[in-house]
Amino acid sequence: MTRDFVEKYYLKGDYNCAETLLLAANDAYGLGLPEGAHKLVSAFGGGMGCERTCGAVCGALAALGYLRAKGRAHATEGFRQLCAGFVAKVEQECGSIECSALMARYRTEETRCLGTVLRVADLLDVYLEETKQ
Numbered sequence: 001m002t003r004d005f006v007e008k009y010y011l012k013g014d015y016n017c018a019e020t021l022l023l024a025a026n027d028a029y030g031l032g033l034p035e036g037a038h039k040l041v042s043a044f045g046g047g048m049g050c051e052r053t054c055g056a057v058c059g060a061l062a063a064l065g066y067l068r069a070k071g072r073a074h075a076t077e078g079f080r081q082l083c084a085g086f087v088a089k090v091e092q093e094c095g096s097i098e099c100s101a102l103m104a105r106y107r108t109e110e111t112r113c114l115g116t117v118l119r120v121a122d123l124l125d126v127y128l129e130e131t132k133q
Helices: 003-012 017-029 037-051 055-068 079-094 099-106 114-130
Strands: none
Touching: 003 017, 003 114, 017 037, 017 055, 017 114, 037 055, 037 099, 055 079, 055 114, 079 099, 079 114, 099 114
């Protein structure tokens, strides 16, 4: 579902990994985010610009927060564990959440980090279904 919108943003729109995940989730789940909302996660692309935590994971977590946080995150029962569960799922399925490790494994010159972004998009969809309330 979310993957259906990834190429539109990542390859055709030239958005970064974090922006792409948020915008793709916006389309897939009808979040109704305003124009320019992608800027909220723009600094997370490229592992926060220093190849640390994967921007696609950060964008997915932003979407997860928008979908599941009730008001404030710390006032939403189980929200911290929900986020930690998603991170653990990505780590288990992809071997890491670190941009540098994921780039070494999945990045190509032709499509950049498309493989990682698609994997994280799929994991977000699966996780949202698994944790449906």
